[in-house]
Amino acid sequence: MHQLGQLLRYVPDLARLNRAKAVRAADERIKVYHLANPDTGAHFYVLRNDSGEAVSSTLPDAGIDVPVTVPARDAKLIAAGLKLGQRTLVHATVQPMLSLTAGRQEIAVFAGRRGDLAQVVLDCADEPTPMRLDAEPAWSWNLGKLNVTAPLGAGGLSRVRVEGDGVDTPMLLLFADDATALRLWPYETPSGPLLVYGPALLRSAKLRGSTVHLTGDTIGQTGLEVWGPRGITHVTWNGRPVPTRISASGSLLALRPLPGVTRPALPALAGWRRRTENPEAEPGFDDADWTAADRKTSFSTTPVPDGQPVLFADDYGFHYGDVWYRGEWRDGPDLESVSLDYSTGTQGLLMAWLDGEPLGTHRMPVPDKDRARQGTWTAKATFALPKKFREDQDERADRHVLSVLVRRMQHDMDGTARDTHKAARGLTAVTFEGASPKVTWRIQGASAPDPVRGPMNNGGLYGEREGWHLPEYDDGDWKDAELPRADRRQGVTWYRTDFRLDVDPGVDASIGLVLDDDPKRAYRVQIFLNGWSMGQYINDVGPQHTFVLPNGILRTRGANTLALAVLSDGTTPSGPGEVRLTLLGAAAGGVPVTPV
Numbered sequence: 036m037h038q039l040g041q042l043l044r045y046v047p048d049l050a051r052l053n054r055a056k057a058v059r060a061a062d063e064r065i066k067v068y069h070l071a072n073p074d075t076g077a078h079f080y081v082l083r084n085d086s087g088e089a090v091s092s093t094l095p096d097a098g099i100d101v102p103v104t105v106p107a108r109d110a111k112l113i114a115a116g117l118k119l120g121q122r123t124l125v126h127a128t129v130q131p132m133l134s135l136t137a138g139r140q141e142i143a144v145f146a147g148r149r150g151d152l153a154q155v156v157l158d159c160a161d162e163p164t165p166m167r168l169d170a171e172p173a174w175s176w177n178l179g180k181l182n183v184t185a186p187l188g189a190g191g192l193s194r195v196r197v198e199g200d201g202v203d204t205p206m207l208l209l210f211a212d213d214a215t216a217l218r219l220w221p222y223e224t225p226s227g228p229l230l231v232y233g234p235a236l237l238r239s240a241k242l243r244g245s246t247v248h249l250t251g252d253t254i255g256q257t258g259l260e261v262w263g264p265r266g267i268t269h270v271t272w273n274g275r276p277v278p279t280r281i282s283a284s285g286s287l288l289a290l291r292p293l294p295g296v297t298r299p300a301l302p303a304l305a306g307w308r309r310r311t312e313n314p315e316a317e318p319g320f321d322d323a324d325w326t327a328a329d330r331k332t333s334f335s336t337t338p339v340p341d342g343q344p345v346l347f348a349d350d351y352g353f354h355y356g357d358v359w360y361r362g363e364w365r366d367g368p369d370l371e372s373v374s375l376d377y378s379t380g381t382q383g384l385l386m387a388w389l390d391g392e393p394l395g396t397h398r399m400p401v402p403d404k405d406r407a408r409q410g411t412w413t414a415k416a417t418f419a420l421p422k423k424f425r426e427d428q429d430e431r432a433d434r435h436v437l438s439v440l441v442r443r444m445q446h447d448m449d450g451t452a453r454d455t456h457k458a459a460r461g462l463t464a465v466t467f468e469g470a471s472p473k474v475t476w477r478i479q480g481a482s483a484p485d486p487v488r489g490p491m492n493n494g495g496l497y498g499e500r501e502g503w504h505l506p507e508y509d510d511g512d513w514k515d516a517e518l519p520r521a522d523r524r525q526g527v528t529w530y531r532t533d534f535r536l537d538v539d540p541g542v543d544a545s546i547g548l549v550l551d552d553d554p555k556r557a558y559r560v561q562i563f564l565n566g567w568s569m570g571q572y573i574n575d576v577g578p579q580h581t582f583v584l585p586n587g588i589l590r591t592r593g594a595n596t597l598a599l600a601v602l603s604d605g606t607t608p609s610g611p612g613e614v615r616l617t618l619l620g621a622a623a624g625g626v627p628v629t630p631v
Contacts, residue, residue: 151186
């Protein structure tokens with residue numbers, strides 16, 4: 036992508052291409068797409084190899100009589116008749132990457148796979164005076180054509196300087212394999228373009244007087260080479276002067292390598308505190324402040340079942356996250372089972388309790404290949420009442436409470452403007468077997484939207500509504516806990532811990548959180564860092580185990596609070612299992628990040 040991006044930016048011939056005369060490769064396993072620019076006469080050939088092995092072939096129809104190698108199941112772009120400054124490329128066996136003028140010379144870069152032999156042919160009516168500035172390249176001149184070859188990747192960047200061919204401006208040819216090309220950074224300045232070789236990333240380049248001030252990132256120790264406008268004699272890197280000399284290629288070459296990064300140490304996550312929740316399942320829970328679910332009509336595209344109230348969460352203003360329902364009725368002899376119809380996004384689930392006793396959990400199936408793009412999933416979960424409940428109905432109080440938690444996941448997309456995003460989420464219907472009690476329903480989802488983190492940050496779990504995910508929450512009365520855990524209960528358990536980081540200010544570190552456990556354990560984890568939702572981990576489905584903790588939300592120099600809301604169906608030991616920080620990458624440099 037880096038090579039293609041620079042190619043599109045610095046080779047304007049690509050801005051207008053038409054289909055051109057059909058061209059066939061000598062080896063029929065190579066399919067050739069021929070494009071040409073009608074204004075400049077430049078030709079581009081896309082060589083496609085669908086076979087299972089690398090293929091080398093000439094293109095006699097295009098006048099390319101040297102073999103071009105295309106890796107297995109890959110493609111390659113080559114050019115012919117392309118203007119490179121004041122010279123013309125006859126053809127090349129590797130892809131051009133960029134062409135620019137820096138100072139008193141033109142620079143052309145060609146890139147390809149490591150181990151490929153790059154061959155570049157230039158029109159040179161007069162015999163040139165090429166200078167091989169590295170050991171790897173070779174050249175020959177015959178019949179007005181300069182042929183330059185270089186094995187890619189053998190010694191990093193390979194340089195050949197061409198002059199004395201009747202053109203006033205010298206040309207520098209640079210040859211790079213894919214890894215080397217990633218360290219080449221062109222940059223436009225008011226005084227003209229410059230080219231930097233060496234760092235993992237060039238962020239900015241500013242010219243002040245005779246000094247070019249560069250900022251960027253390094254990972255390992257690396258050299259630095261700068262081709263720039265005339266008059267540039269000094270270089271700084273991230274604010275520090277870099278001693279340089281003028282090289283044979285006309286660049287400013289650093290006398291000492293730029294330092295690499297010191298990888299920061301990460302602490303182990305310990306000192307966990309634990310607290311169980313879902314008091315909403317208890318019959319005595321006070322739901323007086325919840326919203327009455329008694330609407331008769333809906334804005335949803337999902338039909339409202341006859342004789343049932345609207346139970347769709349969106350109709351009551353709960354658009355994101357988990358949603359709770361509590362249905363209450365009096366009496367109900369002969370009640371045998373309850374069926375809960377519900378609608379969710381991918382991997383939604385439902386949990387139910389009757390008078391505080393778990394009835395069970397129902398999950399939407401894991402999508403297969405044919406249903407991977409399905410946005411809305413519907414199902415009916417039927418739970419038989421426990422035998423003890425049916426036998427003791429005469430002795431029980433005449434008041435009963437059915438509590439239901441729905442993790443409804445995402446809304447559907449509406450890319451085809453068919454109102455698919457209006458499909459219901461949450462319960463859609465509730466029916467009973469053996470009796471028809473008159474049920475009054477109440478619903479509760481997320482509380483007021485977080486004014487900083489937004490409405491999609493948290494949902495309707497009790498702990499979310501009470502702020503258990505927030506760093507300022509006082510968890511001093513929670514129980515100490517050690518991980519991994521192996522609890523068995525249907526519902527939600529929260530875990531919290533604090534940790535400190537001390538990343539050097541000059542280091543841009545990307546840190547992630549890893550969760551891992553036996554995949555036979557059925558549980559999910561909502562992850563909160565300093566109050567911000569980082570995502571959901573589904574242990575028995577996956578595949579994601581690593582979650583990025585973005586700098587700014589993550590305090591790289593200070594205290595952090597990690598909160599995990601573990602939802603388990605009770606059929607297997609729940610978690611969490613292993614929870615640890617991991618370093619995803621680090622670079623010396625970066626940019627300041629303000630904590631949010």
